[in-house]
Amino acid sequence: MEIIDQSYGKRHNKTHTICRRCGKSSYHIQKSTCGSCGYPAAKMRKYNWSAKALRRRTTGTGRMRYLKTVPRKFKNGFREGTKAISKKAATN
Secondary structure: OOOOOHHHHHOOOOOEEOOOOOOOOOEEOOOOEEOOOOOOOOOOOOOOOOHHHHHHOOOOOOOOOOHHHHHHHHHOOOOOOOOOOOHHHHHO
C-alpha cells in the first residue's frame, strides 16, 4: 500500500459543485467560477491546447435546431411564402 500524507485525511470539504451552465462538477464555490466552462464569464472558456475538449462542445454536438435546416434552405435560395408547383401539372 502507498504511503499517503497525513493531510489527505483532513480533506472533507467540497471545493467544487455542479455548474449551472455546463453541468460538470467544476464550479469552484469560493472563487465562484467554473473551471470547465468559465461561468459566469459571458464567453465560454476554451484553449487550443485542449483540442479534444473543443471537439466535445463545439457546433454539431447538440441538436442544432436551426442550423441543420440551413443547407436545404440555401440550396433553394432561402425562398419564403411561395407555393410548391404541382407535380401533375408539371408533367402534362
